[in-house]
Amino acid sequence: MDLRRAALDRARLLSTRYDDIVPVNALREGFRFEGEQVSFGSFFSGIFRPKQCRGPAALSIVTAPPKHARDAPYDDGFDARTERFVYHYRTAKTDTADARLAAARDNAALSAAGRLAVPLIHFHGVAPGQYSPLAPVFVTRDDPDKRVVELEAALPVADTSDEGLVSPPDIRRYATRQAVVRLHQHQFRRTVLRAYRSRCAVCSLREAVLLEAAHITEDGAALGHAVVSNGISLCAIHHLAYDRNLLGIAPDGVVHIAHRLLNEIDGPMLRVGLQGFHGAALDQPRRADERPDPERLDERFERFRQAA
Ligand SMILES: [Zn+2]
Numbered sequence: 107m108d109l110r111r112a113a114l115d116r117a118r119l120l121s122t123r124y125d126d127i128v129p130v131n132a133l134r135e136g137f138r139f140e141g142e143q144v145s146f147g148s149f150f151s152g153i154f155r156p157k158q159c160r161g162p163a164a165l166s167i168v169t170a171p172p173k174h175a176r177d178a179p180y181d182d183g184f185d186a187r188t189e190r191f192v193y194h195y196r197t198a199k200t201d202t203a204d205a206r207l208a209a210a211r212d213n214a215a216l217s218a219a220g221r222l223a224v225p226l227i228h229f230h231g232v233a234p235g236q237y238s239p240l241a242p243v244f245v246t247r248d249d250p251d252k253r254v255v256e257l258e259a260a261l262p263v264a265d266t267s268d269e270g271l272v273s274p275p276d277i278r279r280y281a282t283r284q285a286v287v288r289l290h291q292h293q294f295r296r297t298v299l300r301a302y303r304s305r306c307a308v309c310s311l312r313e314a315v316l317l318e319a320a321h322i323t324e325d326g327a328a329l330g331h332a333v334v335s336n337g338i339s340l341c342a343i344h345h346l347a348y349d350r351n352l353l354g355i356a357p358d359g360v361v362h363i364a365h366r367l368l369n370e371i372d373g374p375m376l377r378v379g380l381q382g383f384h385g386a387a388l389d390q391p392r393r394a395d396e397r398p399d400p401e402r403l404d405e406r407f408e409r410f411r412q413a414a
Pocket residue numbers: 306307308309310311340341342343344
């Protein structure tokens with residue numbers, strides 16, 4: 107359990123340090139245990155059990171990042187019906203005895219994690235070379251016939267003590283939902299920023315760390331897929347102004363600044379950064395299906411007008 111705890115602690119520390127999206131190079135360094143550097147895995151093969159592990163259970167699993175930016179990586183990763191993550195057994199990469207043996211060994215380690223109820227780290231690929239670590243997760247159902255396991259997120263402290271998995275099902279369901287919402291937010295930001303070529307749709311700022319994916323209307327289905335047409339890439343100031351109804355976007359894509367701000371006199375941020383964009387056209391994605399949904403814009407613009 108100690109090696110496992112060291113791994114879980116390190117994964118969570120990296121998650122905090124990198125704001126939940128950890129570059130693979132940082133993960134490749136692994137973690138320290140009893141003066142030794144231990145690997146988190148190769149990030150290619152899926153299921154990993156380091157040789158330093160005492161028991162038969164896997165330590166970590168990986169869900170590969172999407173091949174195309176438009177794909178959602180968790181299509182195969184979350185079952186909205188059971189509200190659990192789904193993870194498929196490995197299949198041999200080649201039709202050789204060695205490959206089959208390696209896959210069987212990995213799958214046995216995954217099943218053992220379920221049988222022994224030990225915590226795992228699930229690295230979710232968000233983008234090429236970027237992973238969001240989820241720790242701890244537990245295999246709470248194993249279906250060898252379908253060659254699939256179900257996983258639930260759990261509590262970082264209580265569920266990784268020697269007592270084992272102690273949290274009740276509703277707590278785990280909540281933790282799992284939170285994890286899915288977070289993964290969806292990462293994916294939403296990524297797809298929206300890509301659609302807008304990493305620019306603010308109002309001021310064209312191209313500094314990615316200052317850009318955010320704004321929702322036009324509330325994302326009703328928190329566990330469903332956030333669609334690009336409900337998003338707009340905005341810099342932090344224009345995002346906040348949009349959320350606070352100080353900046354509106356009409357269904358025809360024209361930017362409106364609230365009267366209250368138009369009548370104020372202040373420095374360049376107000377004059378250039380806000381008033382200057384009154385009447386400007388929103389810079390929209392090239393692809394028609396990625397442009398803001400006019401109905402959502404209309405619904406939202408109505409609220410802006412009422413607030414003004
Ligand atoms: Zn902006």
